[in-house]
Amino acid sequence: MRRLLLCSGGLDSSAVALLYSPEALLFVDYGQKARGREWKAVCHLSKLIHRPLIVRRVRPDYPCSHGYLPARNLLLLSVAIPAAERFGFGEIWFGFTKGEVYGDATAEWIDKANELLQTEGLRVKVVAPAVTLSDSELIIKACEQFGVRWLLKTYSCMSAPACGVCVKCHRRETFINHLIVELKEGLK
Numbered sequence: 151m152r153r154l155l156l157c158s159g160g161l162d163s164s165a166v167a168l169l170y171s172p173e174a175l176l177f178v179d180y181g182q183k184a185r186g187r188e189w190k191a192v193c194h195l196s197k198l199i200h201r202p203l204i205v206r207r208v209r210p211d212y213p214c215s216h217g218y219l220p221a222r223n224l225l226l227l228s229v230a231i232p233a234a235e236r237f238g239f240g241e242i243w244f245g246f247t248k249g250e251v252y253g254d255a256t257a258e259w260i261d262k263a264n265e266l267l268q269t270e271g272l273r274v275k276v277v278a279p280a281v282t283l284s285d286s287e288l289i290i291k292a293c294e295q296f297g298v299r300w301l302l303k304t305y306s307c308m309s310a311p312a313c314g315v316c317v318k319c320h321r322r323e324t325f326i327n328h329l330i331v332e333l334k335e336g337l338k
């Protein structure tokens with residue numbers, strides 16, 4: 151079964167790409183402010199894991215000036231489905247982890263999405279291979295196998311350049327600092 155991973159170049163989807171080896175990455179440019187930085191991160195990842203990168207572009211209306219897009223993952227899925235059908239992928243992967251706060255990034259959402267695809271008569275399935283792991287477990291596992299350099303090439307913030315104060319920036323910074331300290335300790 152060929153697997154296509156939706157990838158934004160952030161921590162979780164990058165860790166999933168490293169650990170679970172999808173056959174290709176899909177980047178969606180949906181007009182997000184950070185698309186240029188995300189694109190750079192995804193290009194780097196694609197080269198790192200030696201997998202092709204598929205790109206799709208859509209332009210939804212943003213109801214809020216700060217870049218919040220309701221049902222973002224539903225939009226990404228609807229873009230991924232025809233791409234998967236066209237290139238013969240049997241699974242569309244999301245980089246969700248356990249304990250996500252957003253309703254459209256959970257195991258339950260994946261089950262509902264699959265029900266919907268079945269109702270549509272489609273064979274493609276939606277999978278979140280890391281949904282049983284917490285984000286820390288996923289990222290630490292990826293660092294144990296691939297080192298910490300890949301972390302530095304990820305991009306998580308919704309703004310561009312990175313704001314340095316949002317939850318996503320804080321989370322990325324914490325992981326990087328924590329893991330680099332651990333690595334240095336290990337080298338002593």
Ligand SMILES: [Zn+2]
Nearest residue numbers: 307313316319
């Ligand atoms: Zn930020």
